[in-house]
Amino acid sequence: MRSLLPKLLRRPEGFACLTPDRWDLVIRQARQAGILARLCIQLDDLRILKRVPEKPRGHLEAARTLAQKHARDVRWEVACLCRTLEHCDVPLTLLKGAAYLLADLPPARGRLFADLDILVPRSRIDEVEQILGAADWVSAVTDFYDQRYYRRWTHQIPPLRHIRRRSVLDVHHTIVPPTARAPVDAATLATESLPLSHGGRLHILQPADMVLHSAVHLFNDGEFDHGLRDLLDLFDLLSHFGSRPAFWETLALRAEALSLTRPLYLSLRYLDRILGMPQPCELREALLRWQPPAAAQAALDALFDRALLPDHASCDDYLTGTARWLLYVRAHYLRMPLHLLLPHLARKGFRRTAAADEKNDRRSRQAQIERLLRLAPSRSDDGSHAQAVRQRH
Amino acid sequence: MVLITMKLSAWNRAELNERLSGSGLTVHTGPFSARIRTKISSVVDGIVLLYADYPVSDGDSFADFHVALQQPRGPRRWFRPQVTFHFDGVAPFKPLPLAQALPLLEWGLNWCVGNHAHQFLLIHAAAIERDGCAAILPGPPGAGKSTLTAFLVHNGWRLLSDELALLSLADGSVTALARPISLKNQSIDIIARRLPSARMSPRCKDTAKGAVALLRAPHESVARSGETAQPAWVIFPKFRVGSDGRLRPRSKADTLIEIGHNAFNYSVHGKLGFELLSQLIDSCGCYDFSYDSLDQAFATFDVLRPAGAVTRAASA
Numbered sequence: 192m193r194s195l196l197p198k199l200l201r202r203p204e205g206f207a208c209l210t211p212d213r214w215d216l217v218i219r220q221a222r223q224a225g226i227l228a229r230l231c232i233q234l235d236d237l238r239i240l241k242r243v244p245e246k247p248r249g250h251l252e253a254a255r256t257l258a259q260k261h262a263r264d265v266r267w268e269v270a271c272l273c274r275t276l277e278h279c280d281v282p283l284t285l286l287k288g289a290a291y292l293l294a295d296l297p298p299a300r301g302r303l304f305a306d307l308d309i310l311v312p313r314s315r316i317d318e319v320e321q322i323l324g325a326a327d328w329v330s331a332v333t334d335f336y337d338q339r340y341y342r343r344w345t346h347q348i349p350p351l352r353h354i355r356r357r358s359v360l361d362v363h364h365t366i367v368p369p370t371a372r373a374p375v376d377a378a379t380l381a382t383e384s385l386p387l388s389h390g391g392r393l394h395i396l397q398p399a400d401m402v403l404h405s406a407v408h409l410f411n412d413g414e415f416d417h418g419l420r421d422l423l424d425l426f427d428l429l430s431h432f433g434s435r436p437a438f439w440e441t442l443a444l445r446a447e448a449l450s451l452t453r454p455l456y457l458s459l460r461y462l463d464r465i466l467g468m469p470q471p472c473e474l475r476e477a478l479l480r481w482q483p484p485a486a487a488q489a490a491l492d493a494l495f496d497r498a499l500l501p502d503h504a505s506c507d508d509y510l511t512g513t514a515r516w517l518l519y520v521r522a523h524y525l526r527m528p529l530h531l532l533l534p535h536l537a538r539k540g541f542r543r544t545a546a547a548d549e550k551n552d553r554r555s556r557q558a559q560i561e562r563l564l565r566l567a568p569s570r571s572d573d574g575s576h577a578q579a580v581r582q583r584h
Numbered sequence: 585m586v587l588i589t590m591k592l593s594a595w596n597r598a599e600l601n602e603r604l605s606g607s608g609l610t611v612h613t614g615p616f617s618a619r620i621r622t623k624i625s626s627v628v629d630g631i632v633l634l635y636a637d638y639p640v641s642d643g644d645s646f647a648d649f650h651v652a653l654q655q656p657r658g659p660r661r662w663f664r665p666q667v668t669f670h671f672d673g674v675a676p677f678k679p680l681p682l683a684q685a686l687p688l689l690e691w692g693l694n695w696c697v698g699n700h701a702h703q704f705l706l707i708h709a710a711a712i713e714r715d716g717c718a719a720i721l722p723g724p725p726g727a728g729k730s731t732l733t734a735f736l737v738h739n740g741w742r743l744l745s746d747e748l749a750l751l752s753l754a755d756g757s758v759t760a761l762a763r764p765i766s767l768k769n770q771s772i773d774i775i776a777r778r779l780p781s782a783r784m785s786p787r788c789k790d791t792a793k794g795a796v797a798l799l800r801a802p803h804e805s806v807a808r809s810g811e812t813a814q815p816a817w818v819i820f821p822k823f824r825v826g827s828d829g830r831l832r833p834r835s836k837a838d839t840l841i842e843i844g845h846n847a848f849n850y851s852v853h854g855k856l857g858f859e860l861l862s863q864l865i866d867s868c869g870c871y872d873f874s875y876d877s878l879d880q881a882f883a884t885f886d887v888l889r890p891a892g893a894v895t896r897a898a899s900a
Contacts, residue, residue, distance in 0.1 A: 211646040219650065219672050246617075246646050253702035260852045504673050 193506045196220045196419070201467040207239045214247040216505055224419040224501035227251060228258035229301030254301075261304045265292055268307050268358050273392055275326040281319055283393055284310040284380070286363060286404060290395040293387055297427035306350065306359035313364035313377060320348055320362065327354040340535070344368060344526050366404045367411065367451075368526045375449050398432040399445040406454040410495075413522025415515055418499040419465075425458050426466055439473035456481040461495055494518050593636040603642060604628055610647045612639040614761040614809045615750070616701070618693055619647035622685075624667060627653050630686035630785050634764045634798055637806040649696040653685055671696060684788050687796045690766060694747050697761070698848040704759065705751040705860050706848040711744035711758050712736055717816035717890050718758040720749050720868070722846045728823030728875075731771040734799050735878045736885055738779050743805035744813060748848070752812070753856065756863050762801050762809040769794040778878060816890040818843065818870045821881070827874035829884050839870040 195216055199205045209217065221227040231251035234240040240248065269289060276283060284290075286308035291299035311319050332338055332349035341349040347363040365377040380400055387393045396404060405428060409421040432438050446455045456478060462468040470478060482488065497514040500506040523535065592600070592611065603609040608619040611631070622628065652670040656679060660666045666679035669692040676695065680688050698706055709722035710733040719741075723729040730746055737743040745761040752759060764785075767775055772787055772795060783800040790796050818839055819831065843861055844850045850857045869891065875881040 215646045218646075223672070244646070246648060249615075249703040250648070250700070253700060256702040257852055260854060263854060 192216055193500060193508065196224065196501060196506075197465050200423075203233060203237055203239070206234055207242050211244070214244065218247050218250050220501040220503050220506060222250075222254070223503040225303055225417045226301070226420050226423060227254035228303065229420075229423065231255040232301040258301045258303055261302065262292055262299070264358070265289055265304050265307065268356070268360075269293060269393070271356075272307070272309070272360075276319070276322060277392075279315075279318060279322060281311050281315045285387075285393055285395050286310055286366070287408070290401065291424075293393065294395050297431050298424040306361055308361045308363060310363045310366070310377065310380070316348060316362065316364050320351075323351055323360070323362070328352070328360060329354060331359060366400075367407055375451070379449070398428070398435070398438065399442045400449075402428050402432065402442060402458075403446060403449060403451045403455060406458040407451055410454040410457045411522055411525055413519040415498040415518065416502055419501055422458075422461060422465060422499055426462055426468055429462070429468070433471065439471050443474055443477045452477075452481040453483070456483075457491065457495070461499055464492070464496065465499055494521075590639070591636065592632070592638055592640045595640070597632065600632065601628060604631070607642070608647075608650070608652075610641045610645055611635050612641070613693075613763050615759055616648045616697060616761070617641070617646070618649045618651055618696070620651055620653075620689070622653040622689075624653055624655065624682070624685050626683075626786075627685045627689055630689070630798065633783060633785055634800050636800070637803055649693070649700075651689070651692055651696065653689055653692075655682065669695075684790055684796070686785055686798065687766070687788055687790070690764060690798060693763065697748055697750075701750070702849050702852050703753070705753060705850070705853060705857060707749040707751065707843060708747065708846045708848060709749045709843075710746050711749040711760075711813075711815075712741040713744050713758070713760075713811075713813040714741050714888075716813055718744060718813035719817040719819055719885070719888070720758070720815055720864075721819055721821055722843060723820055723822065727821060728771075729821055730765055730767055731774060731823070732821050732875070732878070732881055734765045734767060734771070734775050734782075735778060736882065737765075737802055737805060738782060739882055740886070742808060743801050751815075751860060751864065753853070753860065756860060756867070757812040757814055759812050760805070760809040762805045764801055765799040767797050767799055772797045774878070775799060815864055815868050817888060818865065818868045819873045820871070821873045821875065823876070824874045825876050827876040827880070829873075829875050829880035831869075831871040831873050831884060834870050834872050836865045836870055840865045 195213065199209075199217065206217075217230075218227065221230050227250065231240065231254055234243060234251065240251065243251065265288065269285070272283070285293055288299065288302055288304045289307050289309070290296070291302065292304075328351040330338070330349050331352040332341065338349050341347065346365045346368045347361050351360045351362065352358070353360070365375050366380065367375045380396060387395060395401065402425065405421065405425050409418065409425070442455070446452045459468075459470050459474070459478065463470050483491070493510070494514045494517055497508070497511045498518050500511075502515075592609075595603075600609065604621060605623045606621075608621040609631075610617050610619045613635075620631065650672045654668055654670060655661050656666055656668055660679065665682040667682045667685040667688060668675045668679045669677055669688050671692070677688075677692070707720065707722065709720050710729050711718050711720050712733060713719075721729050721733065733743070733746055743760070743762050743765070744758050746763065746765040748761060750759040750761060751757070767784075772784070775782065776784060782802075785798040787795045787797045820834070820842075840861055843865070844857075847857070847861070850861070853860070873881075873884065875884070
């Protein structure tokens with residue numbers, strides 16, 4: 192059952208004849224992986240959705256409805272952001288989900304968005320942070336250590352949260368940590384970006400850079416809550432761009448220029464192993480050049496074969512927890528020197544900063560629903576009402 | 585597609601314990617099924633009492649929600665013991681005192697529906713039915729909505745829901761959930777006195793808000809939970825001493841806004857949500873309703889008729 196969902200994604204016609212207990216697992220795994228809405232749309236495209244039994248179909252369609260709301264919200268957020276930054280002429284590049292949505296790319300379909308990611312030049316980031324602060328964006332990270340960690344060791348400032356709208360904004364200045372073995376010069380990225388509409392204010396990365404960013408985010412950032420979803424993003428991007436003339440050559444050259452051949456290699460390897468996407472023949476030689484030694488390959492397979500499955504009990508074996516933790520450590524190792532990595536891990540333990548903040552965020556939303564459902568009477572109402580009812584009855 | 589075996593009351597206690605502490609027991613409530621796992625005896629007792637009439641299934645079936653109530657490992661298992669609600673392996677709420685385990689199950693099941701069931705438009709309101717017509721009763725906490733609902737569904741009305749009115753996206757009809765009714769504080773004593781034969785869980789003292797008890801839904805409401813109803817009235821009830829028990833028409837525009845605030849997933853549905861609520865308000869009589877006794881409320885509701893007839897009765 193661990194690989195139920197990837198196997199079905201490789202052969203989606205299998206969804207048409209699942210038993211009830213299989214559907215039970217599929218819905219739960221897909222929900223945890225963040226791909227329930229995407230699955231709904233995929234099944235609809237294949238004209239299988241109407242044949243899905245009523246109960247699982249209800250969940251699929253409910254997820255799609257929620258994803259549509261998310262997309263509306265992201266468009267609104269982007270519009271608000273453009274208005275906030277309209278007077279400073281900072282070039283604004285959308286990254287990841289917001290880019291896919293605004294550029295109408297396949298990974299946007301059925302996507303649930305957690306936050307908005309943008310890229311600005313490093314020299315302008317203080318200015319942007321200040322303007323955003325004046326527009327009710329406050330830091331979502333209050334811990335001093337975490338603040339310093341973001342600014343020193345990552346490629347973004349600490350996440351910002353809007354006071355009223357509660358949305359989260361990540362402002363990046365490059366696409367890999369500046370302390371990485373091979374830092375990426377953001378200026379290189381900017382010159383290759385493509386203007387969208389919105390009066391030329393907004394940009395997205397060129398296709399090859401978009402793929403590489405997605406690859407480095409998945410394979411180097413150490414967060415696998417939505418690993419399968421992120422892998423499917425790569426699947427969609429490569430399927431979409433792969434038929435363009437000279438795309439694969441451009442991708443290979445770009446990967447070598449930015450020293451991102453390892454994440455690209457891993458992407459293609461696990462797209463093949465997990466989702467059955469054949470490796471492109473145009474890159475056959477390059478892949479041979481890029482492949483790691485056999486022992487390293489075997490170790491990475493043991494880790495990623497587990498971490499890229501949905502984060503659900505039915506997909507875990509006894510090594511899954513260890514695999515995820517080791518990849519978390521690896522991500523930090525790629526980012527920090529060893530003499531700082533160990534104290535950092537000691538401080539953080541198994542807790543991951545972003546995940547903890549996300550949990551707090553989710554908690555405050557849940558608290559609101561919780562209050563509503565528990566129908567907590569206010570003190571004054573409770574007292575007078577209770578007294579009166581007692582007298583009456 | 586679901587293998588429905590029999591009512592929960594047909595299982596013996598040992599089988600239920602084994603199922604609940606093992607792979608789980610799937611209880612069917614209206615359009616949803618919940619696979620419940622727990623070893624906590626007060627919860628098992630509560631399930632036996634409150635869910636006796638509901639169909640259950642086991643084995644190879646689909647469950648909409650997988651929930652568990654567990655005591656934490658570590659000191660809080662013994663010292664001021666706590667209970668946590670889990671949804672498919674994730675705990676969305678902070679732990680509560682163990683004494684509140686049964687109410688936590690109910691709140692948790694409501695959370696499952698409220699957070700996921702976007703196949704419906706979900707309004708935070710009670711809903712009751714008679715002759716195919718539904719009265720939707722939104723209201724803030726402490727207004728006396730649950731007390732009123734509990735009384736009416738034992739006096740001629742059918743329970744659709746105590747907390748969550750489920751509106752169909754296709755035709756605006758109300759689907760029944762028919763789960764136990766949550767009563768608080770003095771409501772518990774009042775209903776126990778007025779409905780001596782109704783089955784109720786033990787009182788749980790919730791120090792922040794008072795006491796909570798759960799009232800079993802009437803047999804007929806559970807048996808007929810597959811029947812939908814068309815909304816005919818939106819009534820905001822409020823207990824107030826000295827009230828005359830009349831229905832006072834309220835502004836439909838205000839009602840739409842108020843219902844929007846009281847809907848869990850209004851904004852999820854966007855424009856469709858607005859259109860559905862508009863149709864709801866257009867097709868319903870919208871009223872404020874103050875009552876000062878359950879008998880008075882019963883009399884008012886007894887003469888409720890869809891559309892024009894209500895106005896005549898209310899202003900008589």
